[in-house]
Amino acid sequence: MKDFNPAPETASIVSVTDRVTKVALGAPATAVHFLGDVAAFIGAEESVTLATGGETNVAAVHAGGILCSASDGKRVVVGGDDGKLTSIDARASVETLATDAKRRWIDNVALHADGAVAWSAGKTAFVRAPKGEEKSLDVPSTVGGLAFAPKGVRLAVAHYNGVTLWFPNMGAKPEFLEWKGSHLGVTFSADNRFLVTTMHESALHGWRLADSRHMRMTGYPARVRSMSWSAGGKFLATSGSDSVILWPFASKDGPMGKEPLMLAPLQAKATVVACNPREEVFAVGYSDGTILMVRIEDGAEILVRRNAGEPVAALAWNARGSLLAFAAEDGDAGLLTL
Amino acid sequence: MSEAAANKIPVTVLTGYLGAGKTTLLNRILSENHGKKYAVIVNEFGEIGIDNDLIVGADEEVFEMNNGCVCCTVRGDLVRIIDGLMKRKGKFDAIILETTGLADPAPVAQTFFVDEDVREKTALDAVVTVADAKWLSDRLKDAPEAKNQIAFADVIVLNKTDLVTKPELAEVEARIRAINPYATLHRTERAQVKLSDVLERGAFDLDRILEIEPEFLEDGGHDHDHDDDHDHHGHDHHHDHGHSHGGMKHYHDEDMQSLSLRTDKPIDPTKFMPWLQELVAKDGEKILRSKGILSFKGDDDRYVFQGVHMMLEGDHQRKWKKDEARESRLVFIGRELPEQAIRDGFAKTIA
Numbered sequence: 001m002k003d004f005n006p007a008p009e010t011a012s013i014v015s016v017t018d019r020v021t022k023v024a025l026g027a028p029a030t031a032v033h034f035l036g037d038v039a040a041f042i043g044a045e046e047s048v049t050l051a052t053g054g055e056t057n058v059a060a061v062h063a064g065g066i067l068c069s070a071s072d073g074k075r076v077v078v079g080g081d082d083g084k085l086t087s088i089d090a091r092a093s094v095e096t097l098a099t100d101a102k103r104r105w106i107d108n109v110a111l112h113a114d115g116a117v118a119w120s121a122g123k124t125a126f127v128r129a130p131k132g133e134e135k136s137l138d139v140p141s142t143v144g145g146l147a148f149a150p151k152g153v154r155l156a157v158a159h160y161n162g163v164t165l166w167f168p169n170m171g172a173k174p175e176f177l178e179w180k181g182s183h184l185g186v187t188f189s190a191d192n193r194f195l196v197t198t199m200h201e202s203a204l205h206g207w208r209l210a211d212s213r214h215m216r217m218t219g220y221p222a223r224v225r226s227m228s229w230s231a232g233g234k235f236l237a238t239s240g241s242d243s244v245i246l247w248p249f250a251s252k253d254g255p256m257g258k259e260p261l262m263l264a265p266l267q268a269k270a271t272v273v274a275c276n277p278r279e280e281v282f283a284v285g286y287s288d289g290t291i292l293m294v295r296i297e298d299g300a301e302i303l304v305r306r307n308a309g310e311p312v313a314a315l316a317w318n319a320r321g322s323l324l325a326f327a328a329e330d331g332d333a334g335l336l337t338l
Numbered sequence: 339m340s341e342a343a344a345n346k347i348p349v350t351v352l353t354g355y356l357g358a359g360k361t362t363l364l365n366r367i368l369s370e371n372h373g374k375k376y377a378v379i380v381n382e383f384g385e386i387g388i389d390n391d392l393i394v395g396a397d398e399e400v401f402e403m404n405n406g407c408v409c410c411t412v413r414g415d416l417v418r419i420i421d422g423l424m425k426r427k428g429k430f431d432a433i434i435l436e437t438t439g440l441a442d443p444a445p446v447a448q449t450f451f452v453d454e455d456v457r458e459k460t461a462l463d464a465v466v467t468v469a470d471a472k473w474l475s476d477r478l479k480d481a482p483e484a485k486n487q488i489a490f491a492d493v494i495v496l497n498k499t500d501l502v503t504k505p506e507l508a509e510v511e512a513r514i515r516a517i518n519p520y521a522t523l524h525r526t527e528r529a530q531v532k533l534s535d536v537l538e539r540g541a542f543d544l545d546r547i548l549e550i551e552p553e554f555l556e557d558g559g560h561d562h563d564h565d566d567d568h569d570h571h572g573h574d575h576h577h578d579h580g581h582s583h584g585g586m587k588h589y590h591d592e593d594m595q596s597l598s599l600r601t602d603k604p605i606d607p608t609k610f611m612p613w614l615q616e617l618v619a620k621d622g623e624k625i626l627r628s629k630g631i632l633s634f635k636g637d638d639d640r641y642v643f644q645g646v647h648m649m650l651e652g653d654h655q656r657k658w659k660k661d662e663a664r665e666s667r668l669v670f671i672g673r674e675l676p677e678q679a680i681r682d683g684f685a686k687t688i689a
């Protein structure tokens with residue numbers, strides 16, 4: 001990545017901090033999802049807080065730590081260190097979907113638009129179709145991440161030395177995309193052409209699915225923990241650096257041979273990114289507590305939260321892109337209406 | 339480092355060959371009334387007789403790092419587990435990690451050196467190796483894992499001493515010392531060791547690298563609380579076998595040794611640093627652990643370093659005290675160490 005000159009500290013940055021509604025969580029948060037216009041803040045332990053404006057409703061979902069969560073907009077599914085997979089909807093109705101027989105940690109979860117849910121415990125990935133039939137697949141090492149392909153029922157299972165692509169409804173042998181190292185997060189591009197993983201090293205790895213061609217995306221000073229596709233899928237925005245790194249995916253070769261965009265540089269590490277689902281705009285949270293909204297086209301920035309407090313842990317937009325929810329590691333949280 | 343270390347969760351690595359008594363010690367740690375809560379990472383569920391919702395099963399997945407260094411391995415599962423445990427920050431004071439009997443402690447230790455997230459949240463406290471007094475001598479002959487675990491240890495709990503005669507005990511101790519003269523050694527029956535002797539040792543805390551002496555020459559850091567009968571204590575614990583043998587038996591282990599270097603002449607840091615880095619880059623696979631206190635020319639601060647295989651960390655520690663001899667000391671524990679090359683290389687770094 002090229003060097004850049006940090007933007008001068010200006011008092012004139014447009015700020016919407018006064019339009020943020022505070023949400024009192026009272027406990028650390030690790031993620032947030034929207035169920036319609038209700039924000040579901042995932043606690044580090046035990047509970048999910050549903051927030052509408054400043055009103056909150058706390059629901060217990062686990063007996064211990066919450067390790068993972070995913071949402072399809074209708075429900076949030078959470079996995080815990082109590083070996084349970086539970087779901088919660090906007091009316092705070094909680095349902096236990098699965099209990100691991102050995103009480104292993106539920107490390108990862110993914111949801112399919114058709115209602116299928118996937119989760120993993122240790123080396124085993126599970127899939128359950130909406131009608132309830134459960135299938136499992138063992139991979140060579142502990143599952144690092146799960147993602148459903150946008151089309152068909154196809155599950156990407158990230159693990160050590162690569163990603164296994166599994167069609168749970170077909171008898172065919174799963175496909176294996178190999179790349180040395182430990183793969184943690186995994187995501188498909190919306191057009192189903194590319195698959196990208198975050199690695200244990202400070203790097204991303206990608207494959208063009210048509211021909212399994214490799215794409216190396218390196219140069220990060222820290223591990224990439226957050227990635228988000230821009231509206232329309234032209235860019236993949238990522239954390240892990242002192243600016244937001246956006247890899248271009250519009251052309252048929254994806255980011256191969258291209259420089260990424262680097263926007264919103266700060267003297268802090270970007271910890272979480274979330275792209276607006278309607279506009280080419282993303283929100284980014286930093287290790288110093290700052291939250292910005294940034295327009296991809298020209299890099300224009302709007303301040304959502306000042307650089308105070310704990311690192312930003314969670315960001316999410318509602319489906320219409322009109323609400324932004326955020327939470328810092330210590331549970332300081334808010335909602336912004338645009 | 340101390341200030342930062344104070345906020346980090348200490349992690350004690352409990353290792354030892356099959357049947358040595360790891361689980362007995364672990365159950366004791368968990369059941370004793372110490373007012374502390376431990377999160378425990380175990381390889382086998384079900385062996386722990388204590389009800390604790392902070393027990394996690396591990397898979398001991400050893401990963402190579404993509405940095406071209408073959409011995410640079412980490413425990414991938416540990417990275418994930420520590421991340422998960424930190425969700426319950428505040429619910430426990432420390433972490434105990436039990437390895438399988440066949441595990442090499444190096445990938446565990448290296449995880450604490452290389453993984454940014456693990457480093458940020460936790461600090462490796464010590465590698466505690468439980469050894470079976472009756473069978474260790476045999477295992478040192480036929481099980482390289484057992485030898486690694488002894489060589490790597492900061493604390494050795496020599497267990498089941500009631501099952502051996504005094505000469506047998508002296509024999510096994512001498513074999514341990516041939517491999518690792520620096521670890522603190524405790525003789526126990528049914529793993530009855532004071533918990534303060536195995537927990538919160540700060541063995542990997544650079545600020546606590548004070549002296550580097552073979553443990554059997556001094557009277558171990560664990561004796562602070564009974565200085566009054568220092569001589570008597572030392573006599574009982576370290577020299578009783580000496581009467582019959584006219585001194586501790588000396589063994590030379592065929593492939594695992596320790597090497598200690600010292601000089602009272604100041605060291606040139608511009609020569610020392612490149613030499614040390616090159617040494618571990620070249621021979622890091624053989625060097626299990628390294629440690630040093632250095633007196634650099636024209637520098638009033640002590641410089642300390644420690645390493646595991648090819649990984650090193652070092653820092654200025656504190657000012658040399660007025661009454662303190664400004665002596666540089668280095669220790670290497672490893673397999674087939676190129677002793678003469680190390681000695682010659684070190685000699686050339688003298689200012």
